[in-house]
Each structure stands twice: as C-alpha cells, then as structure tokens.
Amino acid sequence: MDIINLIVIGAGLIGPRHASHIYQRSDCRIFAIVDHSLNGPNIASKFSTNLFKNLDEMYHYIEENNLNYPDGAIIATPNHTHVDFAVKLAEKGINLLIEKPLSSNALECKYLINYLKDLTDQGRGVKTLIGHHRRFNPYIVYTKQQLTKIGTPIAIQGSWCLKKPDHYYLEKPWRTDVTKGGGTLLINLVHDLDLLLYLIGPIERIYAELLPKQREYDVDEGAVLTISFKNGCKGTFICGDNLVSPFNFENGTGENPNVPFFNTEGFYRIFGSQGTLSVPDMKFYYQSQPGWENPIDVDHTISKNEETNNLGTYTPATSFTNMSSFNTNMDMMMNDEFENQDNFFDIKPFDLQLSHFIDLIRGQDKVNCTAEDALMALLCIETVMKSVETGKPEYVPEIQDLK
Template identity: 45%
Template sequence: MIAPYPVKLIVVGAGLIGPRHAQHVHDNPITELMAIIDPQPDTKQIAQQLHTLHFPSISKFIEYCNSHKLPYPDGAIVCTPNHTHVKVAGELASYGIHLLVEKPIGSTPEEAKSLKVYTSLKNVRVLVGHHRRFNPYIMEAKRNLHKCGEIVGVQGSWMLCKPQDYFDVAPWRTKSCAGGVLLINLVHDLDLLQFLFGPIHRIYAELLPKRRDHEADEGAALTIKFKNGISGTFICSDNVTSPFNFENATGENPMIPHHNEINGIYRIFGSKGTLSLPDMTIFHQSHMKNSTWLEPLLQEQIEFDVAKLPFDSQLNHFVDVIRGNEDPYCCIDDGISALLCIDAVLKSIDTGMPVIVEDVKNIKSNDEALTLKELRFHLSQTGEASIPVRKFLTNNYASLKTQSNYKLPILIRESFGIPPSLTARFEKGREVKNSLDGLDEAGVAKALADILKQ
C-alpha cells in the first residue's frame, strides 16, 4: 500500500543525532512526526518542543497505537547506540514499519545480514543512513569526476577533537565494541570512498597514538587499494586540534563551526586534472595537448547549489522509498560493505599486514541475532477476558513444548485484573507484545502463529 501524504514517521533514539532527525521530520511538509521514542525522561521535553508524543519504548508506543486504534507509522528512523541498531530495527520491522537506520547498519556484517534476511521476509524497505551520500558537495563531486580523466589516486582526512562531554553523555562511545572513531566516523568516509570510486579491495592500517584513557581507538592512518586499481591514503582522528574534517569544511553539522576557507579534505588525482573538496576546485591543463609540470595549471571553480541540506534530501528520498517510488540510495548491502572495510582496518591493525576486504556476497547471516528465545503469556486468574487464553493453554501447552523439543521457555504470568497478552522475546532483548484481549481461543492461536512468523 502506498503511504499517503503526509508520511507518518517516528524517531527512535534521542541522543546526539535523533533530535536533528526529529526536527527535519517536523519541518518537512510531506512528513508528520508521530512520536519520539527514548527511555531517557528528558526526551519528553524534546517531544514537547516539536509538538509530538514521547514514549519510553517501542512496545509502549505500539500499545498506544493499538489502544487508540491508530495505524502504525509508515516508517521509523533508528538512531539508537550503534550496537542496538539490528535489535531495534528488527523489532520495528516485526510491525511492518519501513526503516531508515543510522550508520553503521549493525555491529557486525553477519548481524546486519540477518537484518537484511528478516526485513526481506517482512517486506520492509530499509535505507541505511550514510547521509553524506546526499551532501551537495559529494553529489556534485561525483557528477564532475570525469573531468579528472582516469583517476589514479585519492587522499583524504577526517581530523578534529571531540570534547569530553561527548563521551560523558554516552559512555558506550568509550568502548571498543561500539565506540571509537573507526566505527563511528571512519565508516562514513569509507562509504563515501566506495560511493565515489567503487569497492575497496585491500586496506593497510596503523593506529594513531592514544591520549585518552578509553578502550576505544582514537584514529588510524590507512593505505587503500580499490578493485579498479585506484590507490589512496586516509587519516582520521577525534583527538587532535584540526579543522580538516568533513563537518568543519562543509558546515554540514550545525553544532560544529563552519570554516569555509578549508580546502583539500579530499583530493582526487587523475590523468587530466585534480579535484579538491569541498572547495570544488579543479586544477587542469585541458588547454594543452599534453600535461606538463613546465606550464602553469588552470583553476576552475565548480558552481552549484550548496543550500540543500543532506538530512532533508535523505528524508525526501526515504519518503520515496516508503512509497515504492525509488530503491534505497544506500541499501543494507552498502552498509555491510562499509562494515567489512572497518573489519579489514581492525584486522590489519591486529596483524600488522594488509587485509583483503571480504565480499558482501560471502557473508552469512547470524541467525541468532533475531532468534525467538522465550514466550510469555500474561493473564488474569479470574478475569473473563482471560478465559479463552486459559483454555488455549490447557489444550495446547504440552504440544507447544513438544514442538520446540522442550528448548523454548513458555512462561505463564498470572496477575489479578490484567488484560491478557502474549510477549515474544528474541535474541538481544528484542520483544514483541500482542494483546489477546477480546480474542476467542482460535484468535489466540492465530495471534501466536503470527508472532512465531516474526
């Protein structure tokens, strides 16, 4: 079904990036911000400022929709901590909600592959939030790459200093399993490099010196070989004083000052010219038959509209993805490919050797990532509404245990006066709760069958 305008969206996660997403959804005339979901109490104030609802969890939001007979949202923007992306996305997909999942798509390629399999089964469309693909500087650079001729090399940097409160408000950013500049920030640039030049074949990486007392890395220097033969270097750090990074140079993030005089955070070297970003200057000798160092180079400034915000472009594209008008500009496989590059970086650091990047096609899904772990029936001992559930359990409990080879815990929780419900707990804590109120015995059986399909 094609979603009508405005497209109803929720934002899950109200940390550093969530409120920005929520503001863009609120301001966009073709989208409606249905709710913000985050367990932190101060999220309520953010929601009030945006004239929307706040819920502490997805299950509470779903309960609200069911009790008010409201349709579920058309889409959700997932911007929770990195290691929860697959868990949260899987829970939303179980309700048929289309997804924009912030990068990285998952903690591991295998986990992300399991999300791809699951969302495909649920007919849920997924856009991965590598939003810099929508940045006007990047889009214009891609359109003008041909002016460089045959591209030979690329040089890039992402260097700045994150303040201590960046880590204080989200301690997970200090952990090696989810934080660090490689997984949080370098993954953006590796995605952009593949977006511009194609798949990366091989990476060699050396860690930069650390100055913080954290588990997580503070950056690395890389040499990169692309499958098409292009070679490059890239250096990244979040603990140096420098404006040579995407945010400072482009003004993309309103929280980070824009230094519009910065140039050369990316330099693309080709047989006919060199393109510098974000100043969008091409150095060339197109007026000459053969290039030579004995003659001066001409400078050409590429003029284009820089006013379009990447988050707005990404949001408009997400609406088109939801409506079935476009395929995701950055799909789960693209997100997995960026993760595989990060994996290669980490393996290279561990071994001290260059590492070939694994092909996305070779990645097997981690079936455990979304596996059913437990069923819980909640009912009243004496309530009339719970009679069909009690009958269903009396008649079917033994066969349910047999069908699962007695490996699946099936719990019965009784409490006076509560409405009957069924909760399924999946791997990594994801839970799906269905109300059984008002259902007869056959309806309870169908509700169980539906939840087992997830």
C-alpha cells in the first residue's frame, strides 16, 4: 500500500503530539511541519522532516521540485486560524484533520462547510475529520457500547474540573484572548459537549452561569450548566479550569501525557430507567428487582491497567503492528472483539483517530466526527455564552437557521 504523506501545521502543545503518533507508524510519514515560530526548527528536526513557515512556502517547494501535494494535513494552530488553513489546503485537494473547536465562531464553520460542499459538488471534495479525539477514547467507545444497558437515558451528571497551571496561560497569549478563541468554554467544555451530543443526542436548550474567576484574564474559567436534550434527557454539568479536583476526563482516563492518571469515579454518571453507568470507573449499577427497598447490584467486569497510566508520562501503548490487530472501522469499533483486547484501555485515542484519518484518506471508512458535528458542539458553546449574557435558558440554533 502507498505510504500516506501528512503535514502537521502548528508546533505548539498539540501539533508535536500528532506528529509523534504519525512518526511511530510505517504506513505514513511526516512530509513537513508548518509553523512560523521559534519552536518550528526544533520540532521539525525532532521528527527529521521539512519545515515551512507557511503554506505558500511549502507549495512553492513542492511545485519547484515537481512533488505531489501531501495526502493530508493536521491543523493544530489556534482556533481562529483553522478555517483559513482548511480552505487553503482543500483548494489543493489535501484531506483535513482539523483540531477542535472547528473555529472560534459558528458562522465561520458554516462558511467552511459550504465551501467544502461546493468542492465536493465540483468533484474536488476532500475528506474532513474534526479532532474531537475523545470519541476514540476506549472509555467512550465502551460507554457507547454499554449505554443500552441503562434503558432510557433520563438524566446525566458530569464534570470537567481541574487546575491549569499558570504557565499554560502565560506562555500563549491567544489562550487569554476572547477574540482568538481563548477561554475554558471554547477550549475544554467543547470536548465534553461533543461527547454528550455523541452519547445522548442533540441538545435543545441550555442554561448556564459562569464560575467566579480567580485569575485576572478576560477569558472565562468555566461554568455550571443545565442541559435539555431533544430526547427528553436532562443534565447538569460543571466545567472549570481553576479548581483543584480529579473529576475530569484527563485525570480519570490518563489519556493526556501532561495530566497524571488518577483513579476517579463518576466524572460522568448516566442515569437510566434500568440502571446507571458511571464513567470512567465503568461501574454499572442496577437492581434485579427495581425499587428502593431492594439491594443495588454493581457490575464491574472491567478494570484499567493502572501501571501504564499512573506514570503520568506518555509512552505510546501500541505500536502500529499492534494497532493493526484492532479494527478501527467505526461500525466495527463497537463490537466485542475490540473491547476484549487485553490492553483495550491503554489504546491511545490519538492513535485510533490517526488510523481513522488514514482509512478516510484511503476511502475505507465514513467520517466519525464531521464538520457538522463540530459545528453542533460549537453552537452549544455559543448557546452557553448567550445564556450567560441573558441570564435565561437559551435554545441551541439549528444549523440551517444560521445566517
């Protein structure tokens, strides 16, 4: 099979993580890093690849040397730059993996979606995957598999509460700039809302209040939400990045190399007519004879390999040789075979996401997180912000009503 050529745009926090996942594989290679900062040379040399300051420089090099354009690009730059990069890449037929959020505002997303649709109508379409990588996290794959056990989902309770260190904000000014997509709601809550949409379904209405701020910056530090889903399920969610707590996705799953694994229970609790599922401990609570006078049973048949995640440092759990034994086709990912692998919970979602992107480029799968999905998550974030402003519950707009 042909080697897939990929570029990574952005050599900051997350770009090099994408690059390290590509670097481990034998079926693809990093054609270049694109970044205009002082970080660029270091990262390009780490992955023994070309460095370009911008796309024009790269296109010039490709054309001068009569090379093919790369097969795909991972856009890992600040939120407000995603759409411009995406348009410039899609014009050349380069497939896209765009970091979340798709953009810093919903209208720009809609513009991109229409632009990509026009290209498709002209027979020049590209595959577009949005990097809501948690959909590929084994805990979420398993949660989605197990959800039918709880009967009808009636309520959900969730939290993403942790403390970001001061240097996170000091070293990158865009993270404290509302106009550039900074703030915890856009950077972090968007992940959880995407998962709630993925697990429970479309959201109809949200009421939100901001958490009291502890820092001096303009950007939010989180919010408390009540959520009404279109299927009737209700939820509450607390998101905050200035709280000392292990009740968040990163601590609870150990998926982020910068955040040590902690054996957290219940950063999500999904309550249903037949039982309750707690994530990431994956305890399923039920009663053989429903009713408060009867004992609660707990089904806890799976456990995490704490050794590999307690370290808090990132060691890729699976080489591609192992990865190839997993079926990453999205329809097949929900089957038992995947779950019964010994190191199921050690699989890195970035590996699965990359495998999926490569499958898409090869035309072997359908997109797991589309630009429309990402726009829905962003519309929910904008609804949170609107509710904060108005002090009332607000309806999430429909994509077609966006003007």
